[in-house]
Amino acid sequence: MIEVNHLTKRYRGGTAVDDLTFTVEPGRVTGFLGPNGAGKSTTIRMVLGLDRPTAGSALIGGRQYAEFKRPLTAVGALLEASDLHPGRSARDHLLWLAASNGLGRKRVQEVLEETGLSEAAGKRVRAFSLGMRQRLGIAAALLGDPGVLILDEPVNGLDPEGVIWVRNLAKRLAGEGRTVLVSSHLMAEMALTASHLVVIGRGRLLADLPTEEFVSAHSGANLEEAFMRLTSESVQYRAGGAR
Numbered sequence: 001m002i003e004v005n006h007l008t009k010r011y012r013g014g015t016a017v018d019d020l021t022f023t024v025e026p027g028r029v030t031g032f033l034g035p036n037g038a039g040k041s042t043t044i045r046m047v048l049g050l051d052r053p054t055a056g057s058a059l060i061g062g063r064q065y066a067e068f069k070r071p072l073t074a075v076g077a078l079l080e081a082s083d084l085h086p087g088r089s090a091r092d093h094l095l096w097l098a099a100s101n102g103l104g105r106k107r108v109q110e111v112l113e114e115t116g117l118s119e120a121a122g123k124r125v126r127a128f129s130l131g132m133r134q135r136l137g138i139a140a141a142l143l144g145d146p147g148v149l150i151l152d153e154p155v156n157g158l159d160p161e162g163v164i165w166v167r168n169l170a171k172r173l174a175g176e177g178r179t180v181l182v183s184s185h186l187m188a189e190m191a192l193t194a195s196h197l198v199v200i201g202r203g204r205l206l207a208d209l210p211t212e213e214f215v216s217a218h219s220g221a222n223l224e225e226a227f228m229r230l231t232s233e234s235v236q237y238r239a240g241g242a243r
């Protein structure tokens with residue numbers, strides 16, 4: 001479970017995350033939605049201990065990320081700007097991660113197969129397409145067989161087959177009882193992937209509801225439009241505020 005409690009991040013130029021409270025439950029895919037700049041990545045970075053909150057807290061299974069001795073076995077994350085060494089092969093990247101978390105070589109082979117990268121494993125990451133990099137990021141997230149997975153914009157750069165692959169993977173992982181948080185700015189994709197939605201705009205919580213409720217409230221209407229309406233209202237509201 002991920003618990004975000006009154007989480008706030010202020011920068012000199014404004015507020016990226018504004019008193020955000022929500023819980024991500026295990027056993028289902030939760031879509032984390034918001035337009036560009038809504039604060040999704042900043043929230044995720046704070047959950048992963050990569051950014052320090054100005055106020056509030058973000059806990060994984062009741063603990064702060066930094067408290068985990070072998071973090072990959074607790075939480076797997078794909079971040080938008082994945083930190084990949086361009087001169088290293090995909091296999092070496094994963095072997096290095098595995099070694100630093102006390103995991104064996106066998107697991108590296110398994111995640112390479114699971115993400116369809118076995119054949120490309122010896123290639124340098126420099127030669128990888130964006131879609132292959134996303135797959136490698138997902139392989140890294142899966143490496144420690146964690147109970148919690150956080151995927152930030154995982155379908156970026158993927159072809160239609162890849163998009164469906166991510167969708168099914170997220171559902172399968174949730175079906176195994178894991179906590180799965182998937183961020184996206186694409187409402188229609190999330191409607192197909194997530195059974196629960198957390199929607200934010202300008203760092204604030206706009207909705208926290210089952211996907212079915214959002215969809216039925218807008219049945220017949222274009223989901224993207226309904227999402228745009230929900231989030232653009234927040235932009236107007238905040239435009240007059242103290243941002």
Ligand SMILES: Nc1ncnc2c1ncn2[C@@H]1O[C@H](COP(=O)(O)OP(=O)(O)OP(=O)(O)O)[C@@H](O)[C@H]1O
Nearest residue numbers: 011013016034035036037038039040041042043185
């Ligand atoms: N290091 C920083 N310094 C100042 N402002 C920042 C910093 N990081 C993020 N921001 C600002 O915080 C806001 C939220 O950004 P964030 O990247 O979290 O949004 P997002 O929802 O992930 O959007 P995207 O889909 O574009 O990544 C933006 O206005 C951004 O400019």
